[in-house]
Amino acid sequence: MAFFTHHVCRALSSSAVRNVVIKHVTIIGGGQMGAGIAQVAASTGHSVTLVDTNTDILKAAVKGIEGNLKRMVKKKFADKPEAGEEFIQKALQNVSTSTDAGSVVQGSDLVLEAIVENLKVKQDLFSGLDKLAPAHTIFASNTSSLSITDIASSTNRLDRFGGLHFFNPVPLMRLVEVIATSATSQETFDSLMNFSKMLGKTSVSCKDTPGFIVNRLLLPYIMEAFRMYERGDGSKEDIDVAMKLGCGYPMGPFELSDYVGLDTMKFIMDGWSADNPDNPIFAQSEMLNKMIAEGKLGKKTGEGFYKYK
Numbered sequence: 001m002a003f004f005t006h007h008v009c010r011a012l013s014s015s016a017v018r019n020v021v022i023k024h025v026t027i028i029g030g031g032q033m034g035a036g037i038a039q040v041a042a043s044t045g046h047s048v049t050l051v052d053t054n055t056d057i058l059k060a061a062v063k064g065i066e067g068n069l070k071r072m073v074k075k076k077f078a079d080k081p082e083a084g085e086e087f088i089q090k091a092l093q094n095v096s097t098s099t100d101a102g103s104v105v106q107g108s109d110l111v112l113e114a115i116v117e118n119l120k121v122k123q124d125l126f127s128g129l130d131k132l133a134p135a136h137t138i139f140a141s142n143t144s145s146l147s148i149t150d151i152a153s154s155t156n157r158l159d160r161f162g163g164l165h166f167f168n169p170v171p172l173m174r175l176v177e178v179i180a181t182s183a184t185s186q187e188t189f190d191s192l193m194n195f196s197k198m199l200g201k202t203s204v205s206c207k208d209t210p211g212f213i214v215n216r217l218l219l220p221y222i223m224e225a226f227r228m229y230e231r232g233d234g235s236k237e238d239i240d241v242a243m244k245l246g247c248g249y250p251m252g253p254f255e256l257s258d259y260v261g262l263d264t265m266k267f268i269m270d271g272w273s274a275d276n277p278d279n280p281i282f283a284q285s286e287m288l289n290k291m292i293a294e295g296k297l298g299k300k301t302g303e304g305f306y307k308y309k
């Protein structure tokens with residue numbers, strides 16, 4: 001019944017608002033996810049403004065995008081290097097940067113955030129931008145596992161708010177989870193689905209439930225690997241090899257954790273343990289806390305479970 005009501009409500013709202021064709025995108029957060037999403041959006045013909053509070057991060061993001069495009073073009077345009085160079089230049093021309101989100105959202109069809117995994121910080125960002133962005137602009141979050149409903153509650157555009165959850169590394173991972181809350185309009189959902197398609201991704205529709213689909217299954221698996229290692233039941237190397245060769249996974253759980261970033265893993269974990277204090281799956285990992293206190297955040301800092309120098 002609830003399902004029926006929800007869909008009827010979405011259908012009713014559909015007559016009032018038209019679908020937004022997303023061409024101009026503001027991406028907030030120039031870290032690994034924001035830069036990856038910017039790369040894919042720019043190479044598929046969207047104009048992108050990448051925003052971060054830190055100018056060094058923005059410079060590194062643009063440099064990274066250029067480097068990645070060069071790698072991709074080498075293979076894709078092996079026989080046509082000039083066309084490859086033109087592709088790179090076109091994509092780069094589609095990207096501009098800013099340290100002030102408020103001053104760039106006016107021209108945006110979509111504002112997508114990929115900043116730190118913290119509810120209050122995301123809410124503060126969106127509540128400020130809600131007053132500045134045009135009425136038609138869709139807001140979306142790339143959160144790994146925070147509730148989209150909670151993030152959206154800081155705005156007055158609940159019908160134009162959804163989740164767009166990309167996977168790392170964005171240029172290579174083919175999935176996007178598109179999340180509709182009970183207030184997301186059908187038009188907004190369709191626009192987000194369409195945008196994902198334009199980026200060349202396959203999308204799945206998710207409810208606004210903790211961890212959506214992928215992370216609800218991935219998090220218990222990774223945490224169980226941590227516990228095995230903490231108990232001394234296996235070395236991290238053996239656990240990684242076992243899962244790669246035994247299950248065909250491209251990375252083992254420790255390699256993947258380093259790749260995601262151990263600080264991000266902890267932000268995600270802390271949210272889940274606060275919401276589920278009695279569930280042992282989400283209990284704190286002393287090992288993870290210690291590594292973070294020592295500044296070992298994974299690949300991005302040169303050391304996590306493994307060294308990358």
Ligand SMILES: CCCCCCCC(=O)CC(=O)SCCNC(=O)CCNC(=O)[C@H](O)C(C)(C)COP(=O)(O)OP(=O)(O)OC[C@H]1O[C@@H](n2cnc3c(N)ncnc32)[C@H](O)[C@@H]1OP(=O)(O)O
Binds near residue numbers: 166219260
């Ligand atoms: C407790 C909380 C837990 C929850 C965590 C939550 C985080 C989230 O919210 C959701 C997530 O994203 S979870 C992470 C999902 N990602 C994965 O599982 C990645 C697993 N790894 C892989 O798939 C491959 O190792 C991978 C695709 C990475 C690399 O594949 P290969 O090993 O075959 O790699 P390479 O041989 O190095 O590269 C293959 C070709 O791709 C090019 N390339 C690599 N990186 C690139 C990038 N970033 N951009 C563009 N091109 C790139 C590379 O140059 C190579 O090209 P060719 O040489 O021409 O073949």
Ligand SMILES: NC(=O)C1=CN([C@@H]2O[C@H](COP(=O)(O)OP(=O)(O)OC[C@H]3O[C@@H](n4cnc5c(N)ncnc54)[C@H](O)[C@@H]3O)[C@@H](O)[C@H]2O)C=CC1
Binds near residue numbers: 166261
């Ligand atoms: N790392 C991963 O594998 C994945 C992460 N995510 C989610 O994407 C989001 C970003 O993750 P990462 O890119 O890994 O983090 P990151 O730490 O690489 O980048 C976050 C960036 O946001 C910037 N930032 C923080 N607050 C800001 C603000 N108020 N305004 C503008 N910029 C701000 C920081 O300077 C930093 O450059 C998080 O919500 C995370 O849970 C989702 C899928 C995969």
